[in-house]
Amino acid sequence: MSFNLTLLTQMLAFAAFILFTVKVVWPYLLRAIEQRQKTIADGLAAAERGRQDLESAGKRSAEMMVEAKQQVQDTLSQADKRGAQIVDEAKGVAKTEGDRLVAAAKAEIEQEVARAKEALREQVAALAIAGAEKILRREVDARAHADLLAQLKQELR
Amino acid sequence: MAAGKELNPSDYIQHHLTFFRAPVGEGDFWTLHVDTVVTSVLLGFIGLGFIWWVVRGATSGVPDKRQAFVELLIEFVDEQVKGIFHHGDRNRFIAPAALTVFVWVTLMNAMDFLPVDWVAGALGLVGLHEWRPVPTADVNATFALSVSVLLLSLYFAIAAKGFGGWVHEMFCAPFGANPLLWPANLLFNLVEYVSKTLSHAMRLFGNIYAGEILFFLLWLWAATGVAGSFFGFWFGLGWAIFHILIVLLQAYIFMMLTIVYISMAHEHH
Numbered sequence A: 001m002s003f004n005l006t007l008l009t010q011m012l013a014f015a016a017f018i019l020f021t022v023k024v025v026w027p028y029l030l031r032a033i034e035q036r037q038k039t040i041a042d043g044l045a046a047a048e049r050g051r052q053d054l055e056s057a058g059k060r061s062a063e064m065m066v067e068a069k070q071q072v073q074d075t076l077s078q079a080d081k082r083g084a085q086i087v088d089e090a091k092g093v094a095k096t097e098g099d100r101l102v103a104a105a106k107a108e109i110e111q112e113v114a115r116a117k118e119a120l121r122e123q124v125a126a127l128a129i130a131g132a133e134k135i136l137r138r139e140v141d142a143r144a145h146a147d148l149l150a151q152l153k154q155e156l157r
Numbered sequence B: 001m002a003a004g005k006e007l008n009p010s011d012y013i014q015h016h017l018t019f020f021r022a023p024v025g026e027g028d029f030w031t032l033h034v035d036t037v038v039t040s041v042l043l044g045f046i047g048l049g050f051i052w053w054v055v056r057g058a059t060s061g062v063p064d065k066r067q068a069f070v071e072l073l074i075e076f077v078d079e080q081v082k083g084i085f086h087h088g089d090r091n092r093f094i095a096p097a098a099l100t101v102f103v104w105v106t107l108m109n110a111m112d113f114l115p116v117d118w119v120a121g122a123l124g125l126v127g128l129h130e131w132r133p134v135p136t137a138d139v140n141a142t143f144a145l146s147v148s149v150l151l152l153s154l155y156f157a158i159a160a161k162g163f164g165g166w167v168h169e170m171f172c173a174p175f176g177a178n179p180l181l182w183p184a185n186l187l188f189n190l191v192e193y194v195s196k197t198l199s200h201a202m203r204l205f206g207n208i209y210a211g212e213i214l215f216f217l218l219w220l221w222a223a224t225g226v227a228g229s230f231f232g233f234w235f236g237l238g239w240a241i242f243h244i245l246i247v248l249l250q251a252y253i254f255m256m257l258t259i260v261y262i263s264m265a266h267e268h269h
Helices: A003-137 A147-157 B009-016 B032-055 B064-083 B095-115 B118-124 B137-170 B179-222 B226-266
Strands: B020-025 B031-033
Touching: A003 A147, A003 B031, A003 B032, A003 B064, A003 B095, A003 B137, B009 B118, B009 B179, B031 B032, B032 B064, B032 B095, B032 B137, B064 B095, B064 B226, B095 B137, B095 B179, B095 B226, B118 B179, B137 B179, B137 B226, B179 B226
Parallel strands: none
Antiparallel strands: B020 B031
């Protein structure tokens, strides 16, 4: 065992190497590792955010489904109601129209009946007069009994 | 050791245990183990340079295999630091320092795996006849590390508690603040500092040096004949595999102790 200048030289070399590692080697690696850790953390956070987004989107879509169903239901029932209303209205209109037609027909019929009665009465009167004239021709002067005949005609009317 | 030359075991071992010395000045101290310094600095450049090269292009996205390996290594070190050090931002100093220690010591220890005679042969071709390739089998290298750690722990102790606080602790912990106990406290603390540093360095040095010597003995055996080669090969293989554990374990222990000592320096008593 002999100590000599080698000891000091080696100490210097050691110091230089430590300095090199402290100043040059370590920071590079530390930076890379820290960056990677940050990247990983960011990725995890992004994944978590994506998961939450997905969850909320699912929730929202379910809500929208419920809403849409409700809307369809509403529309359907509204349409039903409207349809029933239209049918009712149509029924009402048809009924009034029918009533009106019936009333008009009745009126016409009555008119016809009245006209027929009139014609019939006219003919009956004419027949009666004719009958009476035939009877009276022999013994009644038509001219003398004209007043009577006119009166009879009037009565028959 | 070229074949044909007569093989003398003690010469062989002596040869492989001789440093490449370069005298710088007068006296025993002023020599430099060129092999230790060059090998260790080269390994530091290779190891930390590799890591630097990988992390410089590090992506925060999906890492390729190379980056994943470096990240694994760094996370392993960071985990250990995280478990021990609770005195502030570990990224500022202690974690990168621990990484430096682990990578560097592992690589220096791993030089034990190189077949020592091939290294000697190759270097002999270029005229370097004395070259010890394992820096951590040189006490200068291990003590350089442990003394540096001692200085760091002193620095952090004073930085954390202030100079007055540190001196107070030197005299008043662990036995108590009674002035009669001051010498005992001081002695205790000094012994603690010295023993920490000694054991820190000697543990690593002893393990790696012993591993190296055992390889030398096995290769010596291998040079004695066919049977020696056979057993030398198999025992060498077994020892090398076991040595993988020792190399990594010692580097790990050295790193852990470095973290522990620096963390302890931050603690108040």
